Amino acid sequence: xxxxxxxxxxxxxxxxxxxxxxxxxxxxxxxxxxxxxxxxxxxxxxxxxxxxxxxxxxxxxxxxxxxxxxxxxxxxxxxxxxxxxxxxxxxxxxxxxxxxxxxxxxxxxxxxxxxxxxxxxxxxxxxxxxxxxxxxxxxxxxxxxxxxxxxxxxxxxxxxxxxxxxxxxxxxxxxxxxxxxxxxxxxxxxxxxxxxxxxxxxxxxxxxxxxxxxxxxxxxxxxxxxxxxxxxxxxxxxxxxxxxxxxxxxxxxxxxxxxxxxxxxxxxxxxxxxxxxxxxxxxxxxxxxxxxxxxxxxxxxxxxxxxxxxxxxxxxxxxxxxxxxxxxxxxxxxxxxxxxxxxxxxxxxxxxxxxxxxxxxxxxxxxxxxxxxxxxxxxxxxxxxxxxxxxxxxxxxxxxxxxxxxxxxxxxxxxxxxxxxxxxxxxxxxxxxxxxxxxxxxxxxxxxxxxxxxxxxxxxxxxxxx
Numbered sequence: 286x287x288x289x290x291x292x293x294x295x296x297x298x299x300x301x302x303x304x305x306x307x308x309x310x311x312x313x314x315x316x317x318x319x320x321x322x323x324x325x326x327x328x329x330x331x332x333x334x335x336x337x338x339x340x341x342x343x344x345x346x347x348x349x350x351x352x353x354x355x356x357x358x359x360x361x362x363x364x365x366x367x368x369x370x371x372x373x374x375x376x377x378x379x380x381x382x383x384x385x386x387x388x389x390x391x392x393x394x395x396x397x398x399x400x401x402x403x404x405x406x407x408x409x410x411x412x413x414x415x416x417x418x419x420x421x422x423x424x425x426x427x428x429x430x431x432x433x434x435x436x437x438x439x440x441x442x443x444x445x446x447x448x449x450x451x452x453x454x455x456x457x458x459x460x461x462x463x464x465x466x467x468x469x470x471x472x473x474x475x476x477x478x479x480x481x482x483x484x485x486x487x488x489x490x491x492x493x494x495x496x497x498x499x500x501x502x503x504x505x506x507x508x509x510x511x512x513x514x515x516x517x518x519x520x521x522x523x524x525x526x527x528x529x530x531x532x533x534x535x536x537x538x539x540x541x542x543x544x545x546x547x548x549x550x551x552x553x554x555x556x557x558x559x560x561x562x563x564x565x566x567x568x569x570x571x572x573x574x575x576x577x578x579x580x581x582x583x584x585x586x587x588x589x590x591x592x593x594x595x596x597x598x599x600x601x602x603x604x605x606x607x608x609x610x611x612x613x614x615x616x617x618x619x620x621x622x623x624x625x626x627x628x629x630x631x632x633x634x635x636x637x638x639x640x641x642x643x644x645x646x647x648x649x650x651x652x653x654x655x656x657x658x659x660x661x662x663x664x665x666x667x668x669x670x671x672x673x674x675x676x677x678x679x680x681x682x683x684x685x686x687x688x689x690x691x692x693x694x695x696x697x698x699x700x701x702x703x704x705x706x707x708x709x710x711x712x713x714x715x716x717x718x719x720x721x722x723x724x725x726x727x728x729x730x731x732x733x734x735x736x737x738x739x740x741x742x743x744x745x746x747x748x749x750x751x
Contacts, residue, residue: 298413298471299423301464302406303430305369308457309399310434312341315442316392317575318590319450326450329385339505340389344396345403346690347498351490353404353683354542358485360475361408361679366468368401373461379454391454404682411670411678412473418609421667425608428663429600437597439575439590447587488534489542496527501691507698511705543680555736556616556668557684561692562729563624563661566722567654568693569700570631573718576704581715582643592647599655600662608663616668617736623660624733628726630654635719661733668736696725 316323317338324334356364375394382388410427414420445452503520510517535541548554571593578589611619630653637646669685670678700718707717 294471295413295419295423297467298473299410299426301468301471302410302413303427304460304464305365305402305406306427307430307434308372308461309345309403310431311438311441312395312399312457313345313435314338314438314571315445315456316341316450316453318439318443318587319446319453322446322450323388327383327385327388329388333385333389335505336389337385337392340392341396341399342690342694343498343501343505344393345399346396346501346687346694348397348400348494349404349683349687349690350497350543350680351494351683352401353408353679353681353686354486354490355401356405356408356679356683361405361412362468362472362475364401364679365405365409365472366465368398368405369461369465369468372398372402373458373465376455376458376461380451382451382454388454400683400686403686404679407666407670407682408678409472418612421609421612422605424612424666424670425605425663428608428666429602429604429659432600432604432658432662433597437594439571440587440594440597441590443585443587443590486534486538486540486542489531489538492527492531492534493542496524496531497687497691499527500524501694504691504694504698507702512698512702543684547680547684551737552616552668552671553681553684556665557688559620559624559661559729559733559736560665560669560685561688562696562725562732563627563665563692564689565692565694565696566631566726566729567627567658569696569725570634570719570722572697573700573704573715573722574634577638577715578643578647592651595648595651596655596658599652600659603656603659604663607660608667611664611667612671616664616671617733619660620664620668620736621730621733623657623662623664624726625730626653626657626660628723628730630657631719631723631726635716635723638715638719696722 320334320337323329323337329337352364352368372395375391375398379388379391379395382391407427410423411420414423441456442453445456499520503517503524506514506520507517512518531543532545535543535545574592575589578584578592584592607619607623630650633653634646634650637649641649666685670681700721703721704714704718707714710717
C-alpha cells in the first residue's frame with residue numbers, strides 16, 4: 286500500500302525521488318577536490334588517482350541503458366529500491382577503504398547503482414504525476430535537483446574534505462537509507478502484468494553494456510593518457526565493434542532492449558544530442574576553470590568549489606519555472622536561449638581572464654552560466670520525455686542520462702587534450718582550452734536552434750506537432 290495517490294503523498298514521493306537524483310548527480314563531482322588528500326593517505330599514483338573520479342562515471346555511463354530497460358521489464362519501484370540499497374551500502378563501504386583499488390571499486394559500484402536508480406526514479410515520477418502542469422512542475426524540480434547536485438558537488442566535497450576525504454564517499458548514505466525506508470510506503474507499486482513478462486534481450490544487454498563501458502573507459506583514458514595510448518584506441522575500437530553488433534542484434538530481435546525506432550522520434554533524438562553537447566561543454570569548462578583558480582590564482586579546494594555555487598543556486602530556484610514554461614510553450618526556443626547564455630559566459634570568461642579581478646570574473650561569468658544551465662537542463666528532459674510511452678520511460682530516461690555522461694566524457698577528453706598540447710604550439714593552455722569550449726558552445730547554440738519548432742498544448746499535455 287502506498288500514499289502517493291494523495292497530493293501530500295505525491296509531494297513526498299517527489300522529495301524521495303529528487304533526493305536520489307541529487308545523490309546520483311552529486312557523486313559525479315564531489316570527490317574531485319579531495320584527490321590531494323586521498324593521494325597523501327593512500328599513496329596512489331597520479332595515473333591511477335583520476336580513476337577515483339572516473340570509476341563512478343564509468344559505471345554510471347556504461348550501465349544506464351541496461352538500467353533503464355531492466356526497470357521497464359522488472360518494475361520501476363523494485364529496481365529503484367534494490368539499486369538505492371546497493372548505493373547506500375557502497376557509500377558506507379567507502380568509509381573503510383584502505384587502498385586505491387578498494388576506493389576505485391567502491392566508486393565503480395556506486396556508479397553502477399546510480400545507473401539503475403536514475404532512470405527508475407524518473408520513470409516513477411512520470412507514473413506518480415499525471416499529464417499537464419503537475420508533471421511539468423515535478424519534472425522541473427527533478428531536473429533542478431540533478432543539476433544542482435552536479436554543480437554543487439564540488440562545493441559539498443570541499444566542505445566535507447575539511448573533516449576527512451572519506452566523508453565525500455559516505456555523506457550520501459544517511460539520505461539514501463532514509464529514502465530507502467520510506468520509499469515502499471510512498472512510491473506506487475509496480476503494476477501486475479496480466480500477460481507474460483516481456484522477454485529480456487540478453488544479446489542486446491551483453492553487447493551494449495560492455496560496448497558503453499569500453500567507450501566511456503576509452504574517452505576517460507584519453508583525457509589522462511592521450512588518444513594515442515594503446516588502452517585508449519583499443520578500447521574505443523572494441524566499443525565500436527560491440528555497438529555495431531548491438532545495432533545488428535536489435536534490428537533482428539523480436540523484443541529488443543532498445544527498439545531502434547525510438548531514434549526516429551525527432552524531439553527525443555534532438556534532446557539527447559543537445560544534452561550530450563551542452564553538458565560536455567560545461568564539464569570541460571569546469572575542468573579548466575578549476576585548474577586556473579587553483580594553480581594560477583592559488584585558491585583552496587573549498588574556495589574553488591564555491592565558485593560554482595551560484596550556478597547551483599540559479600538552477601535550484603529557476604529550473605522548475607523554466608520546466609513549466611518549456612512544457613507549455615515548447616522546448617526548442619528555451620533550449621536555444623539557455624545554451625546561448627552559456628556560450629556568452631564562456632566567451633566573457635576568455636576575454637576577461639587576467640584583465641579583471643578574479644572575484645568579478647567568477648561572479649559575472651556565473652550569472653549567465655547559471656541561468657543558461659537552468660534553462661537548458663529541464664528543457665532537454667521535457668523534450669526527451671514528452672512523447673514517450675510509459676512502458677518505455679525507463680529506457681528513454683536511460684538514453685538521456687547516458688547522453689549527459691558520455692557527452693561529458695567526450696568533450697572533457699578533447700578539452701584536456703587541447704589543454705595539454707597547447708604549450709607545444711606556443712599557446713597559453715587556459716586560453717586554448719576555454720577558446721575551444723566557447724567555440725563548441727556556439728556550435729551547440731546553432732544545433733539547438735535547428736530543433737523541432739512546432740508544439741501545441743492539447744488537453745494539458747505538451748506534445749510535438751507531427
